[in-house]
Amino acid sequence: MEHKNKISDLQSHTGVEVMRCYQCGKCTAGCVLASDMNYPPSYLMRLLQTGTRQNMDKVLASNSIWLCLNCENCLGRCPMEIDIPKMMDYLRTQAISQNKLHPDSKPIIAFHRSFLDSVRNTGRLYEIGLVLSYKFRTFNFLQDLAIAPSMYLKGKLHLLPEMIKDRRSMKRIFAQTIENAKTLNK
Amino acid sequence: MKIGFYPGCSLTGSSREYNESVVALAKALDIELVEIKDWNCCGATAAHVMNEELSLSLPARIMAMAEEQGLTEVVVPCAACYNRLKVTQHELEDENKRTRVIEILKQPYKGDLKIINVLQMLEAYGAENIKTRVTHPFAHKVACYYGCLLVRPHSILKFDRVEDPQSMDILIKGIGGTTLDWAFKTECCGAGFSVSRTDLVAKLSGNILKDAADRSAEAVIVACPLCQSNLDMRRGAINKTLENPIDIPVIYITQAIGLALGIGAKELGLKRHFVTVEL
């Protein structure tokens, strides 16, 4: 029974039918990061098919869902047209809300958060700001120090952020979406 | 020819040479680009990964602004932005999602905007028409690199063919270049991991450059700032992973065509590349 519920649960949230997967492995064969993942895509689909809590936890705690680049090679080639990237999106939000995070996710989430902060505050991406706030999140100060100066010299970095006029709408959008969601999860 | 224009953040920052070349080329081809007023960031991978509603609302606002401005067609040079806008448009065909997003935006959204990428703009303009304006034939053997975001998901983007696309190759041939049949046309470069997982970017982008080099490409042609910055700005990190370093430049399709039309290297922002461009 648990099995059934889990599956239908996944489907209602993503519209993805994991039971369609017959484990041909074509997704894994074409995945550029499969070899770096705890579980390559097809293996991950199989874990989901079992529908057991242990395996679901395995998936959420794995680095696979964070290493997935959503390049959609898998979807493009899947004979059963299973939208694995969409499933990955869902699994990531689940992993965050259940706070089951693989260490590999830390820098990635940190980057995304820094990115979004910048967008929230300025309406656009403020690259120096992004890199700085990312570094404070990850305490990885040395990274990219090498290229930053030459980026600046080549005019690829602005010291001051570009701001959009209607920043209030940005605040509103964030407040009603991601921040709202956070409070819900708490 | 007059058309709406959404540069996106990277074109105003780390990839401004792309912006410069697009603008210069448009000018040379008498295409008038009308920038969307007070446009915001599309949210890119970050929003997509972190929160669905956010990932829909940000692009929705951009398109709403364009609609408000009375634009019907918008060219989006950044492949990432192009992908986000197209996918959002598709997702918002769903009644519930659309109403929800509209209430977030507090601003009307019709969703009938025609979103095209740079290749489509040039296609529409016509490879033949471009040919007639060529003054300095682009006589180089190059590898056209499309990446993921231009062609996938095919069911939504419906652009070119998902395996071995051709549109960029056709344009290059049009300006006197020869294109390689190579293996990594649509393999992922690591995209959003540029900062967070430079190691993986080095690995993936390395594979791509290696194949291009093995087939003795003089340059890699791209239409995506993420691909470009990964293959160009990250070249140092990439070369660390390879036995023998690769020095082939990575230039934008707009720069290649610009050169063929006799536009200056500076004007096209070729000086801004990390890997020196001598074409």
Add this chain to the structure above:
Amino acid sequence: MSSNTDFEPKIIAFVCNWCTYAGADLTGTSRLKYATNVKIVRFPCTGRIDFLLLLKSFAQGADGVIVSGCHPNDCHYTSGNFHARRRWIAFRSVLDLMGVDIRRIQYSWVSAAEGSKWADLVNNTVADIRALGPYAEYQKVADYLEKEGYNEEA
């Protein structure tokens, strides 16, 4: 539900010759026992069954009716059972309109290999109809047929 045990419902089964009739034969050859209340009328195919005939049965005092033929795609005549099923779906609304309790019509598929299924079908239907009690509103149906100017001599 109040089930009056002394009541013996009259049930007619309209079955097709190729699947259910043969299935019922198999019930016999396998000596499976079931209630005597059901009597089989044989048709070439459920597609042949005119549902006004079912109404007539009720009007004449049947307490329940079974319609059974081949499984989908197994129809001896390729599509008769589909026609029957479609007609049955349309017919149900008519019955509702007339206040006939559609639980009194058991629509089923029994293949030539499903002897035991036939026995179960009969027993369950008899139990259900018995629970529903005798069919009293048959006059209603009779009037309806009257109004439709319908008679079997047509």
Add this chain to the structure above:
Amino acid sequence: MSKIGVFICHCGENISATVDVERVAREIGGMEGVAHAIDYKYMCSDPGQTFIKEAVKKYDLDGVVVGACSPRMHEPTFRRACAEAGLNPYLCEMANLREHCSWVHEKSEETTEKAIDLVKMLVEKVKKNKPLDSIKVPVTKRALVIGGGIAGIQASLDIANTGHKVILIERDPSIGGHMSQLSETFPTLDCSQCILTPRMVEVAQHPNIKLYTYAELESLEGFIGNFKAKIRLKAKSVNYATCTGCGACIQKCPVKKIPSEFNAGLGTRTAIYVPFPQAVPNKPVIDRVNCNYYKRGACKICEKTCQVGSIEWDKEDEIITEEVGAVVLATGFDVKGTDFFPEYGYGQYKDVLTGLQFERLASASGPTFGEIRRPSDGAIPKKIVFIACAGSRDPAKGIPYCSKICCMYTAKHAMLYQHKVHDGESTVFYMDIRAGGKNYEEFVRRAIEEDTVNYVRGRVARVYEKNGKLIVKGVDTLLGGEQVEIEADMVVLATAGVASCGSELLAQKLHVSYDPYHFFAEAHPKLKPVETNTAGIFLAGACQAPKDIPETVGMASGAAVKVAALFSNDELVREPVVAVVNRLAPPLYSTCVGCFMCETACPYNAIEHEEIKGRDGSLIRTIARVNQGLCQGCGTCVAFCRSKSIDIQGYTNEQVYAEVMSLLND
């Protein structure tokens, strides 16, 4: 007032043990319209039947009801008995007192009463029965076989050997089909052509077989036993009456670069050509699309070289009409080309082949004379990869079904490769191995264990070329999804088997139904695998679904037997259980209002439009008429008929109402 005889059988004790048969006979005897009612131990026995015959005569009965076993068991027996006594057999009915009563109930009042009800029901029915004559349809004892592959060849020979005439049509210039293209056959590895060509010759020489090659069916009219087939004989541009098949013209033909269909595009042929050396007939045709003369009005070299002047430039297609009694469809299948696979290079890599192309490479009569060589550079591949399920079981590509033969021929290919290239390495990427069949599993195991073929479970994501090698990116799902990359010299795709082109059109010409993939549909998935739902048209081989040779041959012989059975009598006798539209005297003609709901209901296209004309030939109205040759008697039309004008003999409204009434009125 009818005179009906009722005969209750004890069936030894099978009925009498739980049913009081004497009481049944007694009570029925008292029924209105029953002239005679008895019970007896074994009604189906000789004495039993004699009782019936005598009673029919003695009481001059106009109806008989036998209360015994299931009519599915003995209805023919008792109807024959009645007929012998001079009573129309269709006035005899059976009440099923055994299977539907005595065997399924305990001994009791109710059981006996049910038995009485059942008999009464049939008595009431018989009162309404009408004498019927079984339908007789004349049979043209000549069969049309469409398709000259192994299925068509087998069916033709089997029918011809029963002494009946066969017309075999083949759209290509030679018979032989796909089997003639194969190298060795699984699981025995015997040479395909060695076992096929003798059969091809036999067909050509058989006195009962008329062979039309380069011919296609134009149209088919009529019904079982009485078809009219129009056949298009495509212009060969060569007079076969005079042509000796010397082949001089082929030697001289200047157009030499046409991809050879027989070699699956790996070899070339000329514009005037014989598809392959063992072709039957072994005479050339001119391919007008590629011939210089037909293209630009000049050349005619073949004409000059022909000693006997057989070239006929102005020959036109010819339409002939043949009358046949049965049709066997044996149009086979096609395979998907490599260009169907974007991820494997859209067919742009010369050394990515289909299974059929590999057959040609492995075949002694092939372009490389049986040596496995790369089409690109003629080198012998040291590493070869076979990809199973290429297109099959792939809903995204529109082919969800399993093509069935690929697992076996892939194992065979790998085996042949290992036998021919001893230092070669072969890898097979598969999802499942489907080796159901006599000695099939053993065959696959042999490939794996003895010929050391490397089987890897997983699909291949893509294939691309790099410095002359084909890079195959696959996966081993049995190692938890470990990626496998192979630098291969040749890749063979076990491409999906699909319906042969034009199947849909042909099916529509013949009014046979077909599945979503254009394979022809059998009449019943289990019990009528070689029949179609159009009486008189049968199926053989892969036109129904992908099949291997043994299955195809078996099916072809099955179809042949059905045809022979049909031809075994001069007239087709069918139960008169068919629909009829009532006819009345003028000015009514019929209660049919011509709405043709029946036509929409009929699965057999048996409803025809009958025009009723006045003396002056003016159209009065159009009503429905049932073609009794096509009608199978399902009666769906009866339920559809608004005006109750169409009815089905043996199950008329009158009859079934009588039955229902008798069950309820007491």
